[in-house]
Amino acid sequence: MKHTLSVLVENKPGVLTRVAGLFARRGFNIESLAVGQSEDPRLSRITITIDGAERPIDQVMKQLHKLINVVKIRNLQPSGMVAEELMLVKVNAEGEKRAEVLQVAEVFKAKIVDVDRRTVVLRVVGSTQKLEAFLELLKPLGVLEIVRTGIIAIARGKG
Amino acid sequence: MTPQSKMKGSEAIVRALQDEGCDVIFGYPGGVVIPFYDALLDSSLRHILVRHEQGAAHAADGYARATGKVGVCIATSGPGATNLVTGIANAYLDSVPIVALTGQVKSDLIGTDAFQEADTTGITLPIVKHSYLLQDAAELPRVIHEAFHIAGTGRPGPVLIDIPVTTSLAEVSYKRVETLGLPGYRPTTRGHVKQIRAAARAINDAERPVLYVGGGVISAGAAPELLELAELRRIPVTTTLMGLGAFPETHELSLGMLGMHGTVTANYAVHECDLLVAVGARFDDRVTGKLSAFAPKAKVIHIDIDPAEIGKNVPPLIPIVGDAKHVLAALVKELQGLEWTPERTSAWLAKLKGWQDEYPLHYEDPADGTLAPQYVVEEIDRVTRHEAVVVSDVGQHQMWATQYYTFTFPRQWVSSGGLGTMGFGLPASIGAKIGRPDATVVDISGDGGFQMTVQELATAVNYDIPVVVAILDNSYLGMVRQWQDLFWNKRYSQTHFERQPDFKMLAEAYGAVGMRVTEKDEVADALREAIACGRPAVIDFKVAAEENVYPMVPAGTSITEMIGGVAPRRRKKS
Numbered sequence: 256m257k258h259t260l261s262v263l264v265e266n267k268p269g270v271l272t273r274v275a276g277l278f279a280r281r282g283f284n285i286e287s288l289a290v291g292q293s294e295d296p297r298l299s300r301i302t303i304t305i306d307g308a309e310r311p312i313d314q315v316m317k318q319l320h321k322l323i324n325v326v327k328i329r330n331l332q333p334s335g336m337v338a339e340e341l342m343l344v345k346v347n348a349e350g351e352k353r354a355e356v357l358q359v360a361e362v363f364k365a366k367i368v369d370v371d372r373r374t375v376v377l378r379v380v381g382s383t384q385k386l387e388a389f390l391e392l393l394k395p396l397g398v399l400e401i402v403r404t405g406i407i408a409i410a411r412g413k414g
Numbered sequence: 415m416t417p418q419s420k421m422k423g424s425e426a427i428v429r430a431l432q433d434e435g436c437d438v439i440f441g442y443p444g445g446v447v448i449p450f451y452d453a454l455l456d457s458s459l460r461h462i463l464v465r466h467e468q469g470a471a472h473a474a475d476g477y478a479r480a481t482g483k484v485g486v487c488i489a490t491s492g493p494g495a496t497n498l499v500t501g502i503a504n505a506y507l508d509s510v511p512i513v514a515l516t517g518q519v520k521s522d523l524i525g526t527d528a529f530q531e532a533d534t535t536g537i538t539l540p541i542v543k544h545s546y547l548l549q550d551a552a553e554l555p556r557v558i559h560e561a562f563h564i565a566g567t568g569r570p571g572p573v574l575i576d577i578p579v580t581t582s583l584a585e586v587s588y589k590r591v592e593t594l595g596l597p598g599y600r601p602t603t604r605g606h607v608k609q610i611r612a613a614a615r616a617i618n619d620a621e622r623p624v625l626y627v628g629g630g631v632i633s634a635g636a637a638p639e640l641l642e643l644a645e646l647r648r649i650p651v652t653t654t655l656m657g658l659g660a661f662p663e664t665h666e667l668s669l670g671m672l673g674m675h676g677t678v679t680a681n682y683a684v685h686e687c688d689l690l691v692a693v694g695a696r697f698d699d700r701v702t703g704k705l706s707a708f709a710p711k712a713k714v715i716h717i718d719i720d721p722a723e724i725g726k727n728v729p730p731l732i733p734i735v736g737d738a739k740h741v742l743a744a745l746v747k748e749l750q751g752l753e754w755t756p757e758r759t760s761a762w763l764a765k766l767k768g769w770q771d772e773y774p775l776h777y778e779d780p781a782d783g784t785l786a787p788q789y790v791v792e793e794i795d796r797v798t799r800h801e802a803v804v805v806s807d808v809g810q811h812q813m814w815a816t817q818y819y820t821f822t823f824p825r826q827w828v829s830s831g832g833l834g835t836m837g838f839g840l841p842a843s844i845g846a847k848i849g850r851p852d853a854t855v856v857d858i859s860g861d862g863g864f865q866m867t868v869q870e871l872a873t874a875v876n877y878d879i880p881v882v883v884a885i886l887d888n889s890y891l892g893m894v895r896q897w898q899d900l901f902w903n904k905r906y907s908q909t910h911f912e913r914q915p916d917f918k919m920l921a922e923a924y925g926a927v928g929m930r931v932t933e934k935d936e937v938a939d940a941l942r943e944a945i946a947c948g949r950p951a952v953i954d955f956k957v958a959a960e961e962n963v964y965p966m967v968p969a970g971t972s973i974t975e976m977i978g979g980v981a982p983r984r985r986k987k988s
Contacts, residue, residue: 265598269547273539280540317722323544323564326598 287405338408347397424449444490446517471501476842481849492530507832511570543571551584568601605736614748620689629656630694639742678773707972780958791818807839807863810892837866921952
């Protein structure tokens with residue numbers, strides 16, 4: 256079962272270490288993690304996704320709550336959130352491959368952010384599934400490097 | 415509001431400690447804390463110079479447990495700080511409020527592997543309630559104020575402040591801080607009203623209720639409310655190791671301790687009860703044994719200030735997050751409005767009484783004429799009339815202390831529970847005695863653990879702190895030997911101390927009173943003499959070498975499966 260946690264923390268040194276360390280200590284593997292300033296400059300928001308957690312998530316949420324610098328935690332439900340990530344992909348685009356790469360990019364609304372004689376760097380934004388599908392199509396053409404931000408997620412509506 | 419005044423960071427630390435009500439600090443100097451020690455010279459803050467930093471942490475811990483106040487210790491950077499680690503972990507596992515100050519190298523040297531540099535906040539991260547690396551001297555007053563607040567409130571625990579020497583040397587405008595900037599820290603103290611009502615109904619309806627009480631009741635100062643609740647509905651009470659003293663063991667409703675070395679009655683009671691009310695306890699494996707077989711017939715009410723403890727091991731029917739003092743008082747109030755007659759639980763209480771008569775704690779005098787360790791504890795109990803502050807180390811003697819001393823009031827028992835730290839006893843007893851100078855403080859120790867921090871005898875003598883150390887000396891690491899005896903085919907690997915020091919002479923070398931007792935009829939007199947002499951005293955009681963602690967629940971089995979629980983009736987805990 257995959258979980259997406261949105262954790263509001265005080266913007267102070269060492270907070271990320273505390274949060275990440277707690278997951279490791281309690282036996283959870285972090286699949287992705289994204290951090291940035293929130294609407295309040297004193298607070299940062301961390302989006303953490305955990306995959307294949309066999310232990311109940313509420314125990315780690317309660318432990319997380321006990322960290323002094325953690326202000327709020329939400330366990331976002333798939334139906335009640337918008338979750339996206341950004342990926343940069345460097346692909347081989349030599350010769351006739353170049354046209355094919357550009358075609359795939361077009362379909363996925365990926366933006367070309369860098370081009371040289373042999374490679375193209377594409378930027379694509381979307382759900383994890385979209386990014387995976389995009390990669391599937393690019394793989395035969397020769398993916399050289401991938402960088403992903405990790406999922407950031409926000410609750411839908413006012414909730 | 416106090417006026418602002420300019421001073422050195424180190425002076426501000428001393429001032430802030432005093433503003434937090436700290437009157438004694440346990441520590442050991444070193445390079446980067448020289449500014450602090452210099453400022454100390456001009457203050458009225460009492461400092462106890464220990465002989466090893468671990469002793470400072472344990473002494474602060476013992477002081478905190480015996481008094482309920484926040485204990486404070488200080489060490490230098492690097493090895494000073496790493497020597498505190500065991501003591502901090504010990505306080506963390508038992509939820510003891512201490513503030514540990516550590517020196518750190520100059521700010522601009524952090525991360526360069528400088529002399530005596532260690533990543534103290536990193537090393538201690540999993541064993542503190544919170545920690546600070548105090549780089550900005552302007553934050554100093556607020557950080558110290560927050561540290562004391564965090565350590566002492568909610569579920570208490572250790573807070574570490576790592577202070578670079580540059581912060582200690584910086585100029586600070588000190589102003590006493592009385593506000594907190596902790597948006598993420600708001601412990602729930604008041605229990606949920608509906609949950610309390612539901613719990614009251616369950617208690618009222620129960621025919622076989624048991625109160626299972628842990629250290630949280632002591633931390634919360636909830637012993638009076640517990641007594642009121644137990645008496646109001648005639649609910650028998652069993653305590654954990656950490657809960658000893660929360661309920662008087664002289665009371666007819668007391669079942670003693672439960673768990674691995676608990677009483678037969680307490681363990682049977684938990685197994686048979688229809689309602690288990692856990693208060694400030696955490697269903698530790700030493701208490702529950704095999705979890706799936708624990709309290710199989712019971713509805714569970716779990717009251718704890720830490721929401722993470724609720725449902726961690728046992729899913730309760732009625733969880734209540736809150737401070738034990740508040741919740742128990744609210745329960746009493748709620749119950750007073752409900753109809754109830756004593757007949758509801760009378761059959762249950764009669765059954766428990768029957769078990770108590772049938773399965774008392776028991777031991778035999780050793781055949782070789784050596785002292786029974788249990789007898790020594792009974793004599794300590796008798797001589798001190800259940801009124802001493804009893805400190806222990808870790809091992810067999812600790813379990814005999816829980817079984818054969820009669821605990822009657824909170825903060826009477828100072829012992830390392832969760833971490834099981836050998837070497838805790840002596841320094842903790844020094845801290846306890848400093849916090850409770852009017853009490854008789856007896857450290858029940860073993861010949862193994864005593865030597866792990868024996869150097870603190872010098873501290874006790876130096877400051878004239880008259881603690882009595884009773885070593886139950888069997889020349890074995892007794893508890894491990896017992897496991898080897900019972901579960902490893904008596905293959906005693908490295909648990910026999912073939913050569914031990916002469917503890918009497920060792921004590922005298924430190925300037926303490928040393929005694930050795932080998933005869934039964936000398937035990938009480940030696941104890942009286944040691945207590946009366948008004949000096950630190952060590953009594954080496956030569957006890958039976960291979961005595962085991964019974965009853966014993968083998969790890970991982972049901973707590974009804976006790977070895978040595980049923981035996982001929984010989985002695986009873988009075």
